[in-house]
Amino acid sequence: MVRTRFAPSPTGFMHLGNLRSALYTFLFARHNGGRFILRIEDTDLGRYVEGAVDVIYRTLKSVGMNWDEGPDVGGDFGPYVQSERKGLYLPYAKELIKKRKAYYCFCTEEELSGRREAAAARGETFKYDKHCLHLPEEEVQRRLDAGMPYVIRQNVPEHGEASFDDLIYGHIAVDCADLDDMILIKADGMPTYNFANVIDDHTMGITHVMRGNEYLSSTPKYNLLYDAFGWEKPTYIHMTPIMRDATHKLSKRDGDAYFEDYVGKGYLKEAIINYVALLGWNPGDEREFFTMDELIEAFSIEGMSKSPAIFDVNKLTWMNAEYIRRLSTEQFTEYAMPYYQQAGIGTEHADVLARILQPRTEVFTQIPDMVDFLAKLPDYDAELFTNKKSKTNSEVAGNVLDMAIPALKALPAWEEQAIHDTLLGLAEQNGLKNGTILWPVRIALAGKQVTPGGAIEIAVLLGREESLRRLNLGREKLQ
RNA sequence: GGUCCCGUGGUCAAGCGGUUAAGACACCGCCCUUUCACGGCGGUAACAGGAGUUCGAGUCUCCUCGGGAUCACCA
Numbered sequence: 001m002v003r004t005r006f007a008p009s010p011t012g013f014m015h016l017g018n019l020r021s022a023l024y025t026f027l028f029a030r031h032n033g034g035r036f037i038l039r040i041e042d043t044d045l046g047r048y049v050e051g052a053v054d055v056i057y058r059t060l061k062s063v064g065m066n067w068d069e070g071p072d073v074g075g076d077f078g079p080y081v082q083s084e085r086k087g088l089y090l091p092y093a094k095e096l097i098k099k100r101k102a103y104y105c106f107c108t109e110e111e112l113s114g115r116r117e118a119a120a121a122r123g124e125t126f127k128y129d130k131h132c133l134h135l136p137e138e139e140v141q142r143r144l145d146a147g148m149p150y151v152i153r154q155n156v157p158e159h160g161e162a163s164f165d166d167l168i169y170g171h172i173a174v175d176c177a178d179l180d181d182m183i184l185i186k187a188d189g190m191p192t193y194n195f196a197n198v199i200d201d202h203t204m205g206i207t208h209v210m211r212g213n214e215y216l217s218s219t220p221k222y223n224l225l226y227d228a229f230g231w232e233k234p235t236y237i238h239m240t241p242i243m244r245d246a247t248h249k250l251s252k253r254d255g256d257a258y259f260e261d262y263v264g265k266g267y268l269k270e271a272i273i274n275y276v277a278l279l280g281w282n283p284g285d286e287r288e289f290f291t292m293d294e295l296i297e298a299f300s301i302e303g304m305s306k307s308p309a310i311f312d313v314n315k316l317t318w319m320n321a322e323y324i325r326r327l328s329t330e331q332f333t334e335y336a337m338p339y340y341q342q343a344g345i346g347t348e349h350a351d352v353l354a355r356i357l358q359p360r361t362e363v364f365t366q367i368p369d370m371v372d373f374l375a376k377l378p379d380y381d382a383e384l385f386t387n388k389k390s391k392t393n394s395e396v397a398g399n400v401l402d403m404a405i406p407a408l409k410a411l412p413a414w415e416e417q418a419i420h421d422t423l424l425g426l427a428e429q430n431g432l433k434n435g436t437i438l439w440p441v442r443i444a445l446a447g448k449q450v451t452p453g454g455a456i457e458i459a460v461l462l463g464r465e466e467s468l469r470r471l472n473l474g475r476e477k478l479q
Numbered sequence: 480g481g482u483c484c485c486g487u488g489g490u491c492a493a494g495c496g497g498u499u500a501a502g503a504c505a506c507c508g509c510c511c512u513u514u515c516a517c518g519g520c521g522g523u524a525a526c527a528g529g530a531g532u533u534c535g536a537g538u539c540u541c542c543u544c545g546g547g548a549u550c551a552c553c554a
Contacts, residue, residue, distance in 0.1 A: 009554055044553055109552060116551090125481055125550065151552055169484070178482050178550085186552040193554045217483045217549045240485085247546065275491095278503095282492060286502060305492080308547075312490045315504040325517080359517040370515095387514080423513095438513040446514090454513040 002034025003207045006060075006067070007197070009041045010052035013258040014059040016250055016311070017212070017242045020276045024239060025210040026065045027277075027299035034207070038070030039200060040081045043190045059259055063273050064292045069204075077204040082196050089191040092199050092229070093152045093184050101228035102184055104140050105132040105153045109187075128153065128181045152185040154195075154225065162220035167237045167301050169213075174220045182221060194218065198225045206234055213238040237301060240280050240308040250311050266364030267316065268335075271323040275316045279309040289322070321362040329354045339367035344375040349461050352416070356453030373446045374461055377470055380447040382477045390435035397440035398478040403430070404441050405471050414464040420456050444474025 006022040029036040038060070042048055057072065069075025079085055096102035105128075112128070119126035132140075133155060144150065156162075156179045163173035184195040191199070201209055216238050226233045244250045250257045262272050274290055282305075283290075283298040290298065324332065333350045336357065340347050347353065353371070361367060372378075385397035392400070407422050427437040442455035445467060451458060459467045 007554095011554085041554065112552090120480095123480065127550085172483070174482060180550070183552050188552075190552090192552070197554090212548095213484075214548055214554095220483095238484090241547085243547090249547090279491070284493085286493090288503065307485050309492090310490060312504070315491065318504055321517095356516095360515075390513080433513095435513055442514065448514095450515045452515070454515095456513080 001207070002029055002032040003037060003205050004029040004034065004210055005037040005039050005201070005204065005206050007039040007041050007200075007211075008056055009044070010048055010056065012049050012052055012252070013055055013260055015252070015257050016259055016262075016272075016276060017257070019059065019063075019259050019273075020242060020279065021210065021212060021239050022060065022065060023063075023273065023277060023295075024281065024299070024304070026067075027295055028208060028210065028237070028301065030296040031299045035068040036065075037075070037077075037204060037206070038067040038080065039204070040071055041193065041196070042081060042083045043193060043196050055260075063269050082200065083190075085196075085200065086190060088203070089196060089199055090185060090189070093191075093195070096154070096184070096225075096228055097152065099228060101155050101225075102152050103130075103133045103155055104135075104144065104150045105181075105183075106135075106143055106148055106150050107132060108149075130155070130181060133181075149187045151183045151187050153181040153183055154221070156181050156221065156224060162224050164219050164223045164233070164236055166216070166219075167235060168304050168306055169216065169238060172216060172220065174217070176224075179221055179224075182218075194222065195225075198222050201234060202226070202229070202231050208237060209234045210237040210239060213240055237304075240305065242276075242279055243308045243310045245310060249308075256313070262316075266339075266366070267320045268323045271320040272316065274323075275319045279311065280305050288319075317362050324361050324364075325359060327358070329358075332358050335364055336361075336367055339364055340371070343368040343371050345371050346374075346461075352453075352457055352460055356457050360452045370452050373448050373451065374458070377473070378447040380443070384443045384447075384449055385440050385474075385478065387435075387439050390439035391433055392436055392439050394478050396436065397443070398475065400426075400432075400437055400440045401444060401471055401475045401478070404437065405468065405475065408459070408464075408471070409468060411464075414460070414467075416456060416460045419459050423456065440474070441471070444471045 004025045006025050008018055008022070026036050028034075038056075040053060040056075053071070060067065067073065069077065069080065071078075071080040074080075093102055097104065107128075116126040132153070135143075157176045160176045161173050162176055162179065163171060165171050182194055183192050185191055200206075219236060219238075223233055242250045244254055244257075252258075255261070259272065263269060270291070273292070273295075274288075277290060277295055278288065281299070281303045284300075284303055287294075287298070324335075327335070329351055332354045333347075336354070337347065340353070345353075357367060357370065360370065382394055386393045403426055404423065407426060408419065411418050411422060423437055423441060424434060426432075427434045438455045442451065442458060443449070445455060445458045445462060447470070453461075462470065
């Protein structure tokens with residue numbers, strides 16, 4: 001049975017890189033009929049951010065990534081919050097000490113950083129010299145009894161090779177001589193991430209460890225720990241980061257690294273997930289649009305790439321526009337409603353609004369700017385009436401409006417079909433291009449050169465009274 | 480700096496020793512058209528460089544270059 005886990009630290013909003021890692025981890029479990037576990041890694045109390053756990057829950061749920069075990073839903077391997085597992089780690093560390101695979105260390109942070117700086121000044125790489133490993137047992141006990149603060153360090157062999165096999169990177173090996181004796185238990189009694197991770201993954205029965213590839217070089221060290229305990233090692237799958245450009249990761253500083261940023265900017269959650277899924281993974285065929293269920297069905301490790309992918313808002317935006325176009329009129333209207341209200345326009349003709357806006361909306365936040373002219377006629381210049389392709393200029397436009405205004409005014413009902421027939425009839429009767437009639441009418445109605453929809457839709461949206469008022473205003477501009 | 484990883488168009492990315500080196504986004508042009516979009520058709524554009532292995536190399540090996548990660552009592 002495949003068991004994977006997503007193990008975020010509660011330090012703020014949901015970063016897109018983390019979201020994608022969670023997604024792949026989730027997809028891999030589901031594709032293989034396995035279980036997806038949520039674990040909160042909060043061993044660093046100093047970085048804890050209030051409410052961050054809720055953000056994680058909310059985000060994952062809102063995109064349909066439901067977990068089978070976790071802090072809120074429980075499970076057989078709890079607790080699922082590391083700080084609540086605090087008591088669990090020390091015994092394991094002591095077991096390692098007994099096996100001489102770890103040792104107490106009384107060196108203080110200050111003297112260590114002093115030595116580190118000195119080494120750096122000499123241009124050398126600092127490595128802990130195992131000083132405390134050689135302390136006599138009685139001395140260690142004496143210091144412990146005296147209540148001296150201590151940490152517990154891993155005792156990495158001085159020689160030999162540490163290695164592991166990654167499902168996407170293959171065999172990774174490092175010389176033990178290059179490895180430092182990392183701290184397992186901190187002076188405050190909490191385990192370091194490095195240690196807690198190994199203990200938790202093992203005790204929670206995680207079969208496939210999926211995580212960012214910043215852990216690629218420390219994983220051999222973790223495997224030394226598994227060996228020391230005599231535990232079966234998990235399968236490793238290291239994932240690439242999402243980049244802002246060739247040399248920088250997408251980061252908080254860019255202000256656009258968070259899932260919620262994009263939701264707030266008018267992107268659909270489904271589109272974000274779909275786009276992000278394709279950044280670093282491909283299904284092996286030409287498909288680009290996936291529901292969550294389709295992703296589960298199609299996902300495989302073979303499709304994951306080894307090199308980082310640069311985030312392209314451009315393509316996300318295109319994909320979002322595609323998702324918007326596939327919405328039903330009702331769904332579109334529901335998403336658009338807050339933006340209609342923001343623009344202060346009437347929504348009694350929501351169907352017409354959807355018809356003209358849906359093919360033009362890439363991101364919902366674009367809507368107010370597209371429709372604001374409906375709420376208030378902009379100040380505009382009579383120059384706008386001149387358009388070469390439509391064969392209009394101020395003189396032609398004046399004549400057109402002179403014909404259009406009474407014709408429209410005479411309409412018994414202000415209905416789209418009737419307006420359409422009237423205006424196009426005018427063109428035909430006078431042997432003019434449709435555009436020659438429609439251009440001036442649209443300009444007078446909208447007061448701007450580019451509008452979503454044409455003269456007829458705009459007239460419907462404006463209603464009889466306002467339409468005629470604007471047409472007359474336009475006519476006056478042409479005196 | 481040591482160690483590890485990565486390197487196909489501007490971006491995502493197919494390719495797993497033999498292809499005219501796919502496809503998508505973006506960009507450009509044309510068509511459609513009631514402006515702008517949508518839609519349709521077409522176009523520009525890539526194997527980081529150098530050696531080797533091989534009848535044949537984007538695909539295998541080595542070196543160089545470029546980029547990233549890591550070297551914390553952070554995760």
